[in-house]
Amino acid sequence: MTSKPFNLHLFDDRIAIERTDSGAALIISRSVPEAPLEAYVDERGKVSRETAGGQLIPVDALFGIYHLLSGPYMVLVTDSEVTVALGDGIEFRKVAKVAVLPLIKNNVPLTEEKQADEDRYLELLHLAISSHNFYFSLNHDVTQTLQRLSGVSPEDRVKKPLWQRADDRFFWNRDVVGELVAAKAHEWIVPMMNAYVDLRQNCSAGSHRFHLLFISRRSRHRQGCRFTMRGADEEGRVANFVETEQALLHEDGRQTALVQVRGSIPLQWHSPVSLKYTPRVFFGEAATGQAAARKHVEELVELYGPEGVVFVNLVNMKKDEQALGIRFKQAIDELQSKVLRYVWFDFHHECKKMRYGNLAKLLQEVETEFQKQSFFARAADGSVTHLQKGVIRTNCLDNLDRTNVVQSIIARRSLLVQLKEKAALALDGAHVLETPFPSFEKVFKDVWGNNADAMSVLYSGTGALKTDFTRTGKRTINGALQDGVNSVMRYYKNNFIDATRQDALDLMLGRFRPDPALPSPFLYPPATQGKLSSFMTKVFVILVAVFSIAMVLKPEEEVLPQLFLGSLLITFLVLILMARHLVTKGGKIGKELVAKPRLVPEPYIYSFYSA
Template sequence: MEVFQTDSHYIFVKRDKSLWWHRKTSEFTIKAGWDLSSVDDIECIGVTHGIVGVISLPNVYEPHLIVVREAQAVGVLYPPHLVYKIKSICILSAEDPDAELSNCTKHTKSNQSTPTHNVTSASASNSAPGGGSSSKSTKLFEGMNKTWGAVKSAGNTIKNTTQQAANLATKQVKSSVGIREPRHIERRITEELHKIFDETDSFYFSFDCDITNNLQRHEAGSENGPLQDERFFWNKHMIRDLITMQDKTWILPIIQGFVQVEPCVIGNECFTLALVSRRSRHRAGTRYKRRGVDERGNCANYVETEQILTFRHHQLSFTQVRGSVPIYWSQPGYKYRPPPRLDRGVAETQQAFELHFTKELETYGRVCIINLVEQSGKEKLIGDAYADHVIKYNNDLMIYVTFDFHDYCRGMRFENVSALVDAIGPEAGSMGFHWRDQRGMICNQKSVFRVNCMDCLDRTNVVQTAIGKAVLESQLVKLGLSPPYTPIPEALKSPFMVLWANNGDIISRQYAGTNALKGDYTRTGERKISGMMKDGMNSANRYLIQNFADSFRQCVIDLMQGNLKQESELHEDPILGTFVKLITPEMRPPIGGYYSAGVLGPELQLLESIVTTRCEQLGDDGVDGQVRSQSLLVAPIIILSFYFTLQKLLFGSF
């Protein structure tokens, strides 16, 4: 749609209608498109793909209107409708837009054509660098180069992360009033919004199709189509004023999650395999800031993942969900792995627990819980409480399965997940999947697997991938694309693993700030030393992100969802104050001489403890003795990277 601006309004024109947004009062008005002829000071500033919504904070952040600046087509999810990924946004306010929109071909002299629907290549480049080696020695050197590349990238990535944390702390020193200064808040919120939308590849929409619902709910919808699933309608609060106007022309439902469509070939048959994940907007947030359940029965990191196979006129869909353990719990503190704690009493927790599963049963019919937390150690507290509340609920429509992932898969034997898949095989068979053709529904999925670990990220990714693979094998047999009792065809392994590995990375970035751990196994089916080193690097990054960035991001997410209403609720990460005090020159260092880094000595000691602890946990979580000795090499590498980076920071070498 075209975007015009006047001194008082931004005007959006689509077909024979126009939407006017007042730059001061944030009021929307719908008019006929030809009303523009009476406006004198009007200017076309470009085109947009749609309106994300309005965000504001009284007395601090005046109303800002977010629109889609760039979008990329990712493929057809529900034929024949295209799904688009938001690549960047533009924020409109009382001042000029913070970014230039794409040129409007009707009102510019530029010869470059910029269509409103930017249909670029639908298939992402996922091919891994290949090419067979002519000799074993060449393969050996290739492996060594990859490992050394991982070592070097570890130091560079940690260096960049530390520098970002230092820059963030420096900004706090320069601002005498800090977070209370209005212009500082406005700039920080705008920057964070761009990071959330422009850098995470997390937001998707479709012009003609509702992607908040899975295929089965589409089939069960009304004659005019299903209503949007409000759980996954991410920008519902931001466009609430447009929704009340009851004009669908301007309403663009957006989901946060993941969408990818892969073309596949088996023999002479061509089809597509797609994966779509929808993150709930309820109790949305970051890893250590949002855990457990709230009073309305909403869980943190709740994601519905749908695997869709499209073959000729047939579409087969299988849905799984993940979500935090639905009890009141948290992990406060600055330790690498803070011990979990229960925050409320049994009776109050049971009420929220039952409210959560009442909604789950209403939506999915029956629920099979798969709990992957450890049955000993720190996680035992959460696992035992979960089981106790399931027993108290005593609902015949629920099945509870425990699988201590770290115990069963010790020594990197992730293939042992097959024991879990075999155990739940009968339940998966009775659960079925949704199947439809050009004449309508053939069968429906009767229940759902609800998988969780502590973060509902890394272990959950591995198990959901294994379940999705087993269901896909069954679907291929039903369609006649594969004989019974055979593994997934070789031609399908790569696209299947790429889909699930990319899904795990994106979901992890949204919740924890880094790619998923154990991603090398999900992507290739093998666990390698380079993958372990990346896991150590991502774990250290997660620690820094959760302490140096997550608090403010959580506030911005709450602001988008209407959960933050006052300036006093907006705050930055508390640890920044401590970090600023440590790097301030006039302060006396608490411990001198450690690593010759002066005031940062305690922090370097802390980092050494973090990495060493991580390597020990790798041994506890499934690394045998031979690989454990190799994994310990990661510790000095990352510690030295931190050391040199922080030394440069102290002496101003950056």
């Protein structure tokens, strides 16, 4: 942008946010701290013209309005960068910098305790926004696939503002722009999408020339972290739901694209942390879970087409993952739908000892549905020649590492179909893992490897596992070592950091709104730091007790250093045994030590941690 699309004029009694293209202004009063805000649109721009002066803040977009303890704040996008530039002036912009502006000149005075909470809320808000990649556009609906955009009527493009055409699932700031909606400030509402977006220009695959546009859109519904948000809610919305679109923008003006989705197993289940390395899986009521699965399936069929959904389940056929897989299959079977297919492919079993060529067996299993679902295609003149008529939905336990590998081989196969490379479509181990175009294959693997890391960091806290395979087509020693490091980091973050990340998400998405009349949510559950310090105190007591016993048994002064070192060694061994117990069993101590979400905890939180 050569100039910012909005100019914010800050005065003592009001804020005027002027559109630089039309001069129209959104006026917000700064004198009323209570919700809803006093806001209206001055279409003629009279207010802006007559109130020159005041502090001027150039702005790229408005993110949303948050009501905290002392009053309302507006989050402004003050800087952004173009990541995708297509024809007709279409841009995808990535949020680079935000500012949080108090909307009321004299905010409500707070007690010391309430002010501490207010500071904490602001920290959480900054944490959530800064740790997510947000994309937006002022002239293009970034939340919609090419196929959905092709179905928007010219009348709707003209009459409906951008936010009303956005896909609600990927409109992350929807619940914090309500007051702008009420003020009919349509031109000031900019949908923000959390995603991984990549554009690789001037790709070559044999005689084919195209740009590769890749978008993984993350749903705002049931959004959270790996162990704080699992399964489905009562409306069938699942955790970690991602819609991935891989589009080819051909040199001759044609467009082709494939859409896949991933998401948590659509039942009511959870696996809360307790320091156990692999937390146990617990299930909600079967009837409630079945109802959630039905709603989830119905939405997928409605959104993605009449050829239905292929559910590719990659979880292990043993232990808790097997129990999940069995219940998942039962849920799909009970729906008795002809447009649903359930395929259980035990990824770890089939691909153990580096036998990734066995993924060809999975492609053979879904080949009929893959061909029926087809892909989206639009001719250079804008006419639609193909529609994708269904979707493949892939999941593993976390919908990250295994899922990304499988989605990449499906995407590779669809790309070859779109390019009409029949010679490369043999369903054998070699062909499913490589295209016959080495230079493009490197680009393809890099994009999918980046996607794996981007999706994993936001849900698990670290980069993805198995990305050496995604990026190179084989497992490596360095890749295995990096997986080990990431696994350790995941364990730490999942047990001690993710609760704060979950709180930050709940606040940013508008699921939690602070209430000055209620006690601080940070008082319960008890602070993890307090539990840790209590735990360390017990360790110190053990050390003193062991040393004291040793002194009684052998009180000679000359052996004091040896006694102290021996006491340290015994205490260390006790700690090792305790740590081994916690990692393998969890238990009451583990439940007390781990951090827990405080703002909008899932119902299971109370029952699990109080048991």
